[in-house]
Structures are given as C-alpha cells and as structure tokens.
Amino acid sequence: MKLLSWGRYPPLPQAAHAVAWRAELPALLANVAQTCGTTLAYGEGRSYGDSCLAESGQVLSFRGLDRFLAADWSSGILRAEAGITLEAIIAVSLPRGWFPAVTPGTKYITLGGAIANDVHGKNHHRQGAFGCHVRRFGLLRSDRGRLECAPDLEPELFAATIGGLGLTGLIEWVEIQLMPVASGWIDGLVQRFDDLDGFFALSAELDARHEFCVSWVDCAARGKKAGRGIYMAGDFAAENWPLPAPRRKWRFPFMPPVSLVNTWSLRAFNAIYWRKAPPKSRRAPAAYDAFFYPLDSLLDWNRLYGSKGFQQYQALIPEREAGDGIRAMLTAISGSGQGSFLAVLKRCGGALSPGVLSFPRPGVTLALDFPQTPYLEEQLFPRLDAIVREAGGRLYPAKDAHMRGDDFRRAYPDWEKIEALRDPSLLSCFWRRVTQ
Amino acid sequence: MKQKRILIIGASSAIAAACARLWAGDGARFFLVARDAEKLAAMASDLGARGASETQSFLMDASDTSAHAGMIREAFQAFQGLDIALIAHGTLPDQTACEQDAALALREFGVNGLSVIALLTGLASRFEQQRGGALAVITSVAGERGRPGNYVYGSAKAAVSTFCEGLRARLFKHGVTLTDIRPGFVATPMTRGLPLPAWLTSTPEAVAKRIVSGIGRGTDVLYTPFYWYFILCAIRHLPRAIFKRLKL
Ligand SMILES: Cc1cc2nc3c(=O)[nH]c(=O)nc-3n(C[C@H](O)[C@H](O)[C@H](O)COP(=O)(O)OP(=O)(O)OC[C@H]3O[C@@H](n4cnc5c(N)ncnc54)[C@H](O)[C@@H]3O)c2cc1C
Ligand SMILES: NC(=O)c1ccc[n+]([C@@H]2O[C@H](COP(=O)([O-])OP(=O)(O)OC[C@H]3O[C@@H](n4cnc5c(N)ncnc54)[C@H](OP(=O)(O)O)[C@@H]3O)[C@@H](O)[C@H]2O)c1
Numbered sequence: 001m002k003l004l005s006w007g008r009y010p011p012l013p014q015a016a017h018a019v020a021w022r023a024e025l026p027a028l029l030a031n032v033a034q035t036c037g038t039t040l041a042y043g044e045g046r047s048y049g050d051s052c053l054a055e056s057g058q059v060l061s062f063r064g065l066d067r068f069l070a071a072d073w074s075s076g077i078l079r080a081e082a083g084i085t086l087e088a089i090i091a092v093s094l095p096r097g098w099f100p101a102v103t104p105g106t107k108y109i110t111l112g113g114a115i116a117n118d119v120h121g122k123n124h125h126r127q128g129a130f131g132c133h134v135r136r137f138g139l140l141r142s143d144r145g146r147l148e149c150a151p152d153l154e155p156e157l158f159a160a161t162i163g164g165l166g167l168t169g170l171i172e173w174v175e176i177q178l179m180p181v182a183s184g185w186i187d188g189l190v191q192r193f194d195d196l197d198g199f200f201a202l203s204a205e206l207d208a209r210h211e212f213c214v215s216w217v218d219c220a221a222r223g224k225k226a227g228r229g230i231y232m233a234g235d236f237a238a239e240n241w242p243l244p245a246p247r248r249k250w251r252f253p254f255m256p257p258v259s260l261v262n263t264w265s266l267r268a269f270n271a272i273y274w275r276k277a278p279p280k281s282r283r284a285p286a287a288y289d290a291f292f293y294p295l296d297s298l299l300d301w302n303r304l305y306g307s308k309g310f311q312q313y314q315a316l317i318p319e320r321e322a323g324d325g326i327r328a329m330l331t332a333i334s335g336s337g338q339g340s341f342l343a344v345l346k347r348c349g350g351a352l353s354p355g356v357l358s359f360p361r362p363g364v365t366l367a368l369d370f371p372q373t374p375y376l377e378e379q380l381f382p383r384l385d386a387i388v389r390e391a392g393g394r395l396y397p398a399k400d401a402h403m404r405g406d407d408f409r410r411a412y413p414d415w416e417k418i419e420a421l422r423d424p425s426l427l428s429c430f431w432r433r434v435t436q
Numbered sequence: 437m438k439q440k441r442i443l444i445i446g447a448s449s450a451i452a453a454a455c456a457r458l459w460a461g462d463g464a465r466f467f468l469v470a471r472d473a474e475k476l477a478a479m480a481s482d483l484g485a486r487g488a489s490e491t492q493s494f495l496m497d498a499s500d501t502s503a504h505a506g507m508i509r510e511a512f513q514a515f516q517g518l519d520i521a522l523i524a525h526g527t528l529p530d531q532t533a534c535e536q537d538a539a540l541a542l543r544e545f546g547v548n549g550l551s552v553i554a555l556l557t558g559l560a561s562r563f564e565q566q567r568g569g570a571l572a573v574i575t576s577v578a579g580e581r582g583r584p585g586n587y588v589y590g591s592a593k594a595a596v597s598t599f600c601e602g603l604r605a606r607l608f609k610h611g612v613t614l615t616d617i618r619p620g621f622v623a624t625p626m627t628r629g630l631p632l633p634a635w636l637t638s639t640p641e642a643v644a645k646r647i648v649s650g651i652g653r654g655t656d657v658l659y660t661p662f663y664w665y666f667i668l669c670a671i672r673h674l675p676r677a678i679f680k681r682l683k684l
Contacts, residue, residue, distance in 0.1 A: 001634050020450065020625045023474055064450075064625075067478050068485030078485075092486055 003059065006302055007048035008309030009372045010401055012429060014057055016042065020064040022081065022172050025140055029170060032058055033142055033425035040428050041166050043110035044085060047117065048312040049401030050429035051165055060170065062112055069173055073098070076178035077135065082112035082171040089178075090288075095243060098178035099236070099288070101133040105344075107293050111174040117398040118163035118358040120348065122212035122292070128351030129360050131162035133177045139169040142425035146172070151354065160421045163355030165397060167422045167431060181236040184243045186212070186291040188234030188284040192277035196227030196327050203231070203347045211235045212291070214346050218270040219330060219339040219368055220263070227330055229345065230277040232284075234291060244287030251299040259306040259371035263337040270341060295342075305371045310340075313381065314367035314396040315388045316348065322364040325391035329366055332383045338375070343368035356414050359396045367399065377402055397430060408434035439489050440464040441515035445498060445507075445555060446525025448475040450624035451574060453482075454644035455522065460488040467511040467518075470525075471497045490515075498525045498551040499543075508558045517566050520651060521559050523552055523573040528626050534588045541588050549592030553599050560603055563612045571607070572615040572651045573600060577664050579618070581671055583684040604656060613654030619643050620664035 002013035017032055017039075019025055032039045040054035042061050053059070062083030070079040076098045078089065086100055087107040093099060104119040113119075118131045127133070136150035139161060147169070149158040161168045189210075193199050199215055207213045210233035217229035295301055302310070317325035326345070333339050344367045348360040370376055381402050388395065394411035395403045409415055419435060442459055444452050447468035456466060460483040470476050473495055480491040492514050496503050512518060529544035552573060563569045578586055579593030597616055604614040621627065621637040643660040650658040659665040674682075 018623075018625075018628055021475060021478070067482035069478070069481050071485040080485075 003042060003045055003061070004309075005048055005050060005052050005401075006046050007311055007369075007372075007401060008302060008305075008307070009311055010050055010053075010429070011309070012050065012053050012057065014042065014053055014059045016059055016061040018061045018064055019083075022065060025060075025170060025172065026145070028060060029140065029142055029425060032060065038425055038427035040426055041082075041112055041116070041170050043083065043113035043116075044108050046104075046106055046109045046113065048310075048399045049397075050433065051117070051397050051400065051431075052113070053429040055427040055429050055432045062110060065172070066110075068092070070175075076180060077175065078178055079173060079175040080111060081173050082115075082137070083110050085110055086114070093178055094181070094184050094288070097180055097182070099181045101127050101177060101179040102130045103292055105293065106296055108296065111176070112166070112171045115162055115171055115174065116164060116166040117396075118353050118355040118360075119398070120360045122214045122346065124351070124360055125207050125213065125347060125349030126211055126351075127179075128349070129163075129353040129355065129358055131353035131355045131358060132351060133179075134162065134354075135175040135177060137161070137174040138172040140172050141169040141423045143423065157421060159354045160356050160418055162353060163358035164418055164421075165357065165428060165431060167418060167426050167428065169423045169426070183237045183239060183241045184288045185237040185239075185241050186234040186286045186288055187237040188212075188232060188286050188291060189281050190230060190232050190277055190284045191281040192228070192230045192274060192279055194228050195224070196323065196330070199227065199229060199231065199345060200323060206231070206233050207347055209233075214344060216273075217330070217343045217345045217366070218274050219333050219343040220267045220270050220337075221274075222334045226334060227327065228274055229343075230274065234284075234286070236288075237285065244289060247287070247289050247297050249297050249299055252301050252303045255303050256306050259308070259310070260304050261310075261340055261369075261371055266339060266341060273341070305369070308372040310369050310371050311376060311401050312367060312369050312399040313384060314365060314399040315384070315393050316359065316361055316363050316365040316396070317388065317391045317393040318361060318363040321391035321393070322347075325387060325393060326364055326366055328387045329384055332380065332387065333368070336375075336380045338370050338373075338380060340369035340371075356417055357397075357412050359394065359398070361394070363393070365396075367396075397434075400430065403434060405434045405436075440519045441467075441517060443467045443469070443511045443518050443521040443559075445469045445496075445521070445523045447479060448472060449524040449526070449574075450626075450640040451619065451622060451643060451647070452522060452524035453479060454640035455524075455647050456483055456488075457486055458644055458648045459520075460484075460486040463487050463489045465490040465515050467492050467494065467514050469494045469496050469498075469507060469511075471495060498555070499547050501551060501554045504554055504558050508555075508562060512562055518563070518569055520570045520572065521563070522651070523555055525551075526574065526576075526626070529586070529588050531586050531588060544588050545592045545595075547592075548589060549595040552596045556596075556599065556603060560607060560612075564607060564610045568611045570613045570615065570651050570654060572617060572647070574617045574619065574647075575600075577618045577620050577659065577668055580668050581679070585684055613651075613656075615651050615655050616657045617647055617650070617660065618658065618664065618668075619660050620667070 036056040036058040042059035065081040065083035120129045213233045448470040476493040534541035575593040578590040600616045646660040
C-alpha cells in the first residue's frame with residue numbers, strides 16, 4: 001500500500017517497509033539505505049505536508065513497534081516503543097490517573113512523531129512542548145548503531161532529535177513523564193469574541209488561569225466582524241467522575257472529486273457556529289476526547305477536501321508583532337475567500353523545549369487549512385509569507401508543503417546543526433526542499 | 437470476574453499478540469510459548485502495562501514435538517489449570533521451492549500441520565480431564581480448497597481443520613470447546629511483501645476482536661473478517677472444471 005501525508009499534498013506516494021520488532025531495524029535500515037540511497041521513519045502520517053515523506057519514496061513504517069516496555073503507575077514514568085500512539089497510551093494510562101503532559105489536536109500520532117516535530121498542545125503556555133516531558137529515548141543511526149540519548153547522555157543528539165524532523169536517527173523507544181489527572185473530564189469554559197482585540201483581551205485575562213486554552217477564529221469574516229471567534233479554556237476536572245464512555249466514530253466514506261469546503265459552505269457554517277457560542281463566559285464540561293480531539297471522531301476526514309488534497313498554513317508571530325501580524329494575515333485570508341472551518345489561534349508561552357528546531361516560541365500561532373489549488377502557491381501563500389517574514393515569524397514544518405528555503409533558513413538559523421548531525425541514510429522531501 | 441488463565445503457543449504472532457492485548461485488558465494471566473526470548477520479553481512487558489496480572493514465558497520450537505509434553509505440564513501447573521489455549525504459530529512456505537524439494541514441503545507441512553496436531557492431542561486430554569475450557573487454533577481460509585499458489589500450506593491447514601472437526605465432537609461431551617479460526621488476508625509479518633488486495637486485507641486488531649469474542653462464546657468455526665464466510669461459500673461451490681483453470 002502507498003502512503004501519503006495527511007494533507008495528501010504533495011502527491012508523492014511512499015512505499016512502506018513495515019517493522020514489527022526492534023531487532024529487525026538495523027538490518028532493514030541498512031538494506032533500504034543501500035538499495036534506495038536514503039529513507040525516513042513514518043509514524044501515523046499525521047503531518048500535513050512533506051516532512052514525513054522520504055526523498056527516496058521509501059519509508060520505514062513504525063506502526064508495528066507499539067509495545068509498552070515499562071510503566072510505573074506510581075510516578076507516571078512510561079517507556080514504550082516509538083510507534084505507539086497517544087491513543088493507545090491514554091487507553092491504558094487514563095484509568096490509572098495519568099495523561100500525556102502535552103497532546104496535539106489528534107491522538108492518532110506516535111511517540112516518534114511527537115518527538116520529531118516536538119508537538120505542542122493547548123497547554124503550551126504552561127507545559128511547553130512535548131520535548132519538555134521526554135526523559136530519554138533510544139536512537140538507531142546507520143553510522144553509529146544504537147545510542148541512548150538523555151539530557152546528560154549524548155546531550156547534543158538529544159536536543160537535535162527533539163524537533164529534528166526525523167533526520168538524526170530512528171527513534172526506537174521513548175521514556176516520557178505523564179501528567180497526573182483526577183478524571184477524564186475537562187471543566188471547560190467558552191466565550192465568543194467580536195474581533196481580534198477581543199481575543200487578545202481574553203487570552204491576557206484567562207490563559208494564566210487555565211491549563212488548556214485555544215481559540216477558533218472565523219477566517220471568512222470581514223470588515224468589522226474580522227477576527228471574531230470563540231475562546232475555549234479548561235482544566236482537568238478535580239472530581240473523581242467515572243471515565244467518559246468511548247465516543248462513536250464515523251468514517252468519511254468516499255473521496256469526493258472536488259473539495260466540499262468552499263467559500264459558500266464556509267461562510268454559512270462559520271456564521272452559525274460563531275452565533276451559537278455564548279457572548280459571556282459559560283462553563284462547558286466536556287469529555288477529554290471531545291475537548292482535545294474533536295476531529296478524531298470522524299476518521300479519514302481529510303477526504304473532505306477531495307482527491308487534490310489540502311494544505312495547512314500554520315505560522316507563529318512573535319509576541320510583539322502578534323496583533324498586527326495576525327490581523328494582516330486574517331485580512332489577506334478573508335479577502336481571498338479561501339480557508340477552512342478549522343482555523344485555530346493559540347498563544348504560546350515562554351517555556352523552552354530542549355529541541356534545537358522546535359517550532360513554538362513566545363507569540364501567537366494561527367493555523368488553518370486550504371483546499372489545494374494553484375491559487376494558493378501563486379497568490380495567497382506568497383502574501384501570507386511576506387507578512388510572516390515582516391513580523392519575524394516562522395512556519396511549522398509539520399504542516400508545511402510550500403515554505404521557501406530562504407524563509408526556513410532565516411526562521412530556523414540552527415538548521416545547520418541538524419544538517420551536521422543528520423544520519424546520512426535519512427532524508428525527507430521537506431529537508432531536501434528547504435536546505436538544498 | 438475471575439482472571440482468565442491463557443496459554444498461547446506461537447505467542448509472537450501478530451494476530452495472537454493482538455488477541456493477548458484484548459485479554460490483558462481484563463487482567464488475564466498468560467503462559468506464552470514462542471521460540472524467540474527477546475520477543476517474549478517485549479510481549480510480557482507490553483501485556484503487563486496493559487493490565488495482565490501475570491505473564492510466564494516458555495521457549496520452544498513448535499516443530500520439536502518432544503518438548504510438547506513438558507511445556508503442557510508446566511503450563512497447567514503454572515496456574516492450576518487453563519481456561520483458554522490458543523495455537524497460533526505458522527509459516528507461509530515458498531510454494532515454488534516446495535515443488536522442487538520434498539523434504540522442504542514435509543518440513544512446512546510439519547510446522548503448519550503435524551506440530552499443531554501433536555499439540556492438540558496433548559492439550560485435549562488435559563482439557564478433557566479438567567472438564568472445561570476453550571481450545572482454539574488458527575488455521576486458514578486457505579485450507580478449504582487447494583490452490584496452485586499455496587497448496588502445501590493449504591493442505592496442512594486442511595489437515596488441522598479436519599482433525600479439529602473430529603476432536604471437537606470428542607471434547608463436546610466433556611464441556612470443552614474447540615474453535616477453528618480461519619482468517620482471510622491479514623497484514624502481518626507473515627504476509628509482508630505479498631501483493632494482497634488492500635480492500636480485502638484486514639488488521640490483526642480487527643481480526644483479534646472477533647477471535648476473542650468467538651473463543652469466549654465457544655464458536656466452532658470462525659471466519660474473520662466475517663465476510664470470508666461468504667467468499668468461501670462461493671469458492672467451495674466453484675466446479676472443479678473451472679477451479680483448475682483459475683490462476684489463484
Ligand atoms: C487533526 C490534527 C491536529 C493536529 N494538531 C496539532 C497540534 O495541535 N500541535 C502540533 O504540534 N501538531 C499538530 N498536528 C500535527 C501532528 O501532531 C504532527 O505532525 C505529528 O508529528 C504527527 O505524528 P505522526 O506519528 O503521525 O508522525 P509522521 O507524520 O508520520 O512523521 C512526522 C515526523 O516524525 C518522524 N518520525 C516518526 N516516527 C519516527 C521515529 N520512530 N524515529 C524518528 N523519526 C520519526 C518522521 O520522519 C517525520 O519527520 C496535528 C495533526 C492533525 C492531523
Ligand atoms: N496473516 C494472514 O493473512 C493469515 C491468514 C490466514 C491464517 N493465518 C495464520 O495465522 C497464524 C498467525 O500468523 P500471523 O499472521 O500472525 O503471522 P506472524 O506474525 O508471522 O506469526 C507467525 C508466528 O509463528 C511463529 N512460528 C513459526 N514457526 C514456528 C515454530 N517452528 N515454532 C514456534 N513458533 C513458530 C513465528 O515465530 P517467530 O517470531 O519466532 O518467527 C511467528 O510468531 C498462523 O498460523 C497463520 O498461518 C494468517
């Protein structure tokens with residue numbers, strides 16, 4: 001079976017070499033590297049662009065390496081093979097009172113992928129990125145064999161691998177610190193805001209008080225309504241409520257020939273969604289699943305965008321420029337009539353992850369999806385890129401399929417450290433595109 | 437609920453491991469048998485974290501029939517009896533090589549057929565004595581008709597299925613069930629690299645769900661995924677005059 005990335009764009013199908021046991025890895029890596037030149041680890045393929053695609057078109061699929069190796073439920077320290085998903089971890093850890101300290105907006109990602117992109121979640125302002133909670137991991141390199149990396153063991157490779165885009169070696173196993181939680185429920189609150197100033201005011205007032213904060217923004221709204229959205233915050237409920245029942249899952253059943261997301265469906269949908277949210281802060285208890293992973297109940301939802309796929313644009317604008325930068329981006333987007341229902345605003349905090357190339361920095365990130373059309377790369381993205389460049393911001397490689405090489409190298413000046421530590425047998429389409 | 441005591445032979449099989457994870461969630465106690473110590477250790481830690489109450493491991497090559505009796509004795513002693521025994525090991529022979537090499541063909545027949553018959557014989561009398569429990573063995577839909585592409589494998593699985601048919605009737609009187617599990621295409625290390633049609637290929641997790649519930653209910657013959665029952669109905673009824681002309 002051929003694999004793509006989550007956005008199904010760029011259309012560079014990958015042949016997968018499955019791994020079932022760690023003992024098979026060294027021979028497989030050597031073998032594929034010898035016959036195909038280079039390769040790359042592939043987790044759950046939840047990266048949108050080309051960072052999880054091998055330049056050679058031959059990836060090593062880690063899905064079979066999904067075993068727990070050690071779990072200490074008194075300390076919340078967990079060691080598992082790198083292909084295990086957050087879903088599998090939560091299924092076992094939540095009933096015992098533990099939850100991943102950092103989780104992105106989907107639980108269908110692997111520990112290896114979480115490290116390689118140093119993913120962030122709704123609690124970045126408190127907990128930093130995923131790498132802040134990684135204690136150690138095992139790395140397999142084609143030139144040095146098996147290594148154990150920790151802050152005090154191979155510290156250079158430890159830091160380079162966190163956010164290292166899978167280029168510094170194959171992560172075989174990972175040891176993380178989980179976060180204690182009293183229940184599987186989120187004591188949440190929602191409140192809509194009328195414009196971008198409203199977002200900044202709510203974020204300034206409430207972020208510090210809550211573990212999890214994120215906002216939805218209506219990317220189709222223009223004029224006075226521009227920048228309106230819904231602020232959502234929450235904390236794990238302290239009450240010892242019974243675990244939420246698993247949610248029913250649906251599968252998007254077919255691939256429409258054209259994207260079902262368009263200007264008209266978007267405008268109508270967004271306006272209704274915004275109006276449904278309360279103007280004043282209201283408590284909104286939610287099961288953890290619905291709060292963190294609203295999209296996970298619709299499997300294969302990426303098909304919604306049709307066979308041409310879609311791109312996500314996620315930029316981070318540094319704190320000082322955030323107001324103007326985000327405003328300019330939203331103006332450009334609503335003016336284009338493009339965009340998606342999914343548009344997310346989030347303020348990142350100052351906690352620095354050990355990762356050398358980690359994406360999050362203090363500032364505000366805006367993320368949204370666009371159905372794939374040539375218009376994106378000819379018109380809209382260059383405009384947005386110019387705004388981000390001007391504001392001294394950066395794009396998120398995990399979501400990227402278009403970033404210019406000079407923009408990447410300016411925003412991530414430490415990229416040469418990763419290139420120097422790159423395993424010569426590993427290379428992604430993304431890395432090739434932005435560095436060579 | 438009493439913790440189930442479960443013996444798995446060929447425990448490192450992807451399908452068996454997926455079943456074990458489901459049982460582990462209910463706190464089962466395991467006696468795992470395989471030929472690779474490292475794989476057994478990885479499985480034991482995995483099942484432990486997922487809730488298994490206890491895991492004991494035993495190294496054995498299933499073709500070594502002289503080791504069977506000792507293994508079975510230990511397994512029964514470990515938890516004073518067994519609730520479930522699952523036989524899962526198997527190999528997918530290189531059919532073309534088997535056509536040129538009778539010794540190889542017999543060896544493959546030995547692993548997939550004879551060793552399983554030997555194990556069932558040893559286990560059956562113990563289950564009979566304890567007057568209860570569930571025996572299960574993974575055969576294959578390939579055992580239902582000999583196909584030119586893999587009739588060594590298919591005939592070994594067929595031998596086991598026919599053996600089970602008789603043994604089931606014998607055990608029935610003693611309250612012991614025997615489930616003959618016939619998976620269709622499943623993506624596992626065994627089928628790695630084969631050009632299986634993606635839309636007909638299932639995952640170990642999906643087939644494991646059906647296997648675990650089927651063993652729980654004491655189902656006699658279990659196709660998994662279920663639609664293979666209908667596919668096999670059709671294949672069984674194809675006239676030989678046509679069947680022998682097909683490239684399968
Ligand atoms: C609905 C949705 C919501 C999301 N929300 C967020 C969010 O809120 N925050 C955020 O940060 N991200 C988010 N993401 C992106 C996602 O979290 C990241 O792309 C994540 O890295 C994907 O993990 P994966 O296991 O699918 O890895 P893949 O996408 O398969 O691979 C990602 C990278 O990890 C490398 N890799 C994978 N396994 C290994 C290994 N064993 N050894 C070495 N390298 C490896 C790959 O080579 C590649 O470079 C979201 C994605 C989706 C689909
Ligand atoms: N996958 C399918 O499409 C499919 C379809 C129908 C039926 N089946 C049957 O399902 C069962 C499980 O297979 P699987 O798909 O899960 O493949 P698998 O993961 O490759 O498992 C096969 C297992 O058999 C073990 N084994 C082989 N020879 C052995 C021996 N002499 N002694 C002890 N163990 C031995 C292997 O052990 P090692 O790890 O030590 O090699 C391996 O763990 C097999 O009986 C197979 O015939 C599979």
